[in-house]
Amino acid sequence: MTAATETPDTPVERTREPAPQQKQQWNRPAVTRLLRYAVMLAFALFFLIPMYVLLVTSFKPLAEATSAQAWNLPNPATWTVDTWSSVWGQLAPSLWNSVVLAVPAVLISSVLGSLNGFVMAKWRFPGSDVVFTLFLFGMFIPYQAVMIPLRQMMTDAGLMADGGSLFPLILAHAVFGIPICTLIFRNYYAGIPTTLIEAARVDGAGLIRTYASVMLPNSAPAFAVTIIWQFTSVWNDFLFAVFLTNTENAPVTVALNNVAGSMVAPYNEQMAAALLASLPTLLVYIFLGRFFMRGLMAGALKG
Amino acid sequence: MRKARDWLPGLLLVLPSIILIGIFVYGLIGWNFQLSLTDKHLPGPKPGEFVGLDNYVALWELKRWTDSVWNLVVFTVVFLGGAMLLGFVLALLLDKPIRGEMTFRTVYLFPMAVSFIATGIVWRWLMASDSAAGLNGLFGAVGLGALVDGQTWWRDPETGMVAMALPAIWQLAGYVMALFLAGFRGVSEDLREAGRVDGATEWQVYRHVVLPQLRPVLMVAIVIMGHMSLKVFDLIVAVAGNSTVAEVPAVYMWKMVFDVRDPAFGASIASHLLLAVAVLVIPYLVWNMRNERDSS
Incomplete structure (x- = not known):
């Protein structure tokens, strides 16, 4: 108004x-x-300024990627995509690692979250509220509090050796993704009329059949939220990645920090690398933003 | 109590997750705590001896630790204040229907989709200390150079953490905005209308009708932003690299593991972090559980 x-x-x-x-x-x-x-x-400008810097610098040739010309647009005569192809070469393996990591981690936590959410919303057992709250605590803890033993556990299991796999990281993301996925599904399933479930039970359907015939067919929107939210978190995670991977299987955040964080990399490469690493989640945000928003609000325990 | 036949299948279905969370969250927290009470100061298979709280006491005698705690306090105060204020203002701006609302909201919130590492890389450049680069250069170019004259941003040992909070505010203010917007929209239009009928100006409607109902949202926002701030790690690593000027406990813990290679000390830092977050989050979770019980 x-x-x-x-x-x-x-x-x-x-x-x-x-x-x-x-x-x-x-x-x-x-x-x-x-x-x-x-x-x-004015506020929009404040939020977009870093984006502007990323974009213009990434298209500049090395000679123009200096601080004195930093705020200028790339020279129309000399702008280049060379930097992009160079950082693509450097980041491609780690981008692939992130994909290999994200797909199973996201799917496992979404599926488990869906089962948990169903039980905790519609098929409660004594103490399920407490279990749910104990799950939620797992979503807020600083992961540093488990990192040293977690790394030790993976080392003891022989999973951290040179040339090791992404398995430890996948496992960690899958497990620590369970709380938020459970929360999203629980809130979502709470909105499904209980009469539907009672009708199924009267027809003699057990737990699994009720889930498969009543809940699952209605679950697509909640799956969209958990998949998008978890994908973004896993893709952007640095802490687990830096503790649980070696150089050869580093996901993209670690590789990006190595490329750009070396401080010797020229600015145009740093910026192109940062933008390239952020593109997947940015595209998801731009095209599927409303699912991302729901994940965001769920993270604050608000349905 | 219902018959076990009714609820047992449900429990069994959740059991795999209970076991996983039990081991990976609570088991590992216990292990970390146990480790922090030993003298295992070298990596490797040899277990340490129980030394009680010695590591905790020793930690507080290290200047590097107390500095990192102080850095975190300054960071948290500035970040929390800045993000809450900016988020609130953005929500006020977008509360009433306006053309292009979706576009603005998308712009304000997009940093949430970017990793702290990418954010840190851009902001490290924006906060470059040389006068031609980054924000210094931008201010200079528009004739406001005097404002940032010789500004070294996060590298300043006194005020560096104030600058360090800027990228964090940039990244997370949109989240606060989203929380407040949801809060505004949860205040029924009837209630606002009643205020207007009573002759309140639009400002007074906010002040006396909307704001008093926002207390829960305010609390949620403080808990969410506060616990994120206590955990801040990636951003500092990406901006400050190996510099210790801007070190915070989470970064110190990481270096304790990979550079100093002292598991017991690392674990005691981790326990401090957990404790700080728990003090903030546990009351919130309990409050949330009670609320849900009351409403169901």
Whole structure:
């Protein structure tokens, strides 16, 4: 209705129809609206500035990727994709590692989360609330608190040797993804009418058949949320990755930190690498943002 | 109590997850705690002897540790204040329907989809200390060079952590905005309307009708942002690399494992982190569980 918040003194209309709000925008003082847009635009710039730097620098040849010309657009005569192909060469193996890592980790925690969510929403057992809360604690802990023993455990099992696999990291992400997936599915299943389940039970369906015939066919939106949310977390994780992998199976965040964090890499390479490593999650965010949003809100325990 | 035949299958279905969480969360926390009470100061198979809280006491006598704790305190205060304020303002701006709302919301929130490592790389450059580069260069170019004259950002041993909070605010303010927006929209329009009918200005409606109902959201936002801040790790590694100027406990713990190679000390740092987060999160989880019980 109005941006009274920026200009507390502005008198605003006091009578208001609940609907259609579009019309009202035209009634209120244009100045306020303009001001509100200006402030919103200024904030948008603040959020986009790093993006601008990433983009323009990544297309500059080495000679122009200096601090003095940092804010300039790439020279139309000399701009190049060479940097991109160079960092692609450096990051491709680790990008692939991240894919190999994310797919099973995301699927395992989503499937387990779905089963748990079903039980904790619709087929409770004594103490299931407490179990659920104990699960949730696992989602908030600083993972440092388990990292040294976890690494030790994997080493003892012979999984951390040179040329080792991504298995330890997949396992860790799958397990530590269970709480948030359980939470998302539990909140989602809570909205499915209990009468449907009772009807299935009256028909003699047991737990598994009820899940398979009533819950699973209705689960697609919740799976979309957990898959997208978990994919983003696993892809962007650095802490587990740095503790549980060797150089040869490092996922993309670790490789990116090695490429760009060496401080000797030229700026154009650093920026292109950072952008390349972020592209998958950015694309997911842009095209499937509403599922990402639901995961975000679930993370705050708000359904 | 219902018959076991009714609920037992449910328990069995959840059992694999209970075992996994039991081992990987609670088992490993216990192991870490046990390790922190020993003198196992070298990696390898040899187990350490029980030494009680010696490592904890020794830790607090290290200047590097107390410095890292202080760094984290400054970081947390600035980050929490900044992210809450910015997030709140953004939510206020977007609360009322406006054309392009979705676009703005998408822009404000997109940093959440990027890794802290990528964020850190850009911001390390933005916060470069040389006067032509990064933000210093940008301010200079628009004639505000005096504002940032000779600014060394996070490299400043006194105020570095204030600068370090900037990228974190940039990355997470959108999350706070989303939480507050959900909170605003949870306040019923009838209630707001009632305020307007009583002659309140739009500002007064916010002040006296909306804000008092936001206390739960405020608490949620503080717990979420606070626990993220205590765990801050990737961002500092990406911005500051091996520099110890901006070291925080989580980074110190990592170096304790990979550089110093002292498991017992590393474990005692990890226990400190867990304790700090637990103090913040456990009351929240208990509150959440009670709320759900009341409402069901």
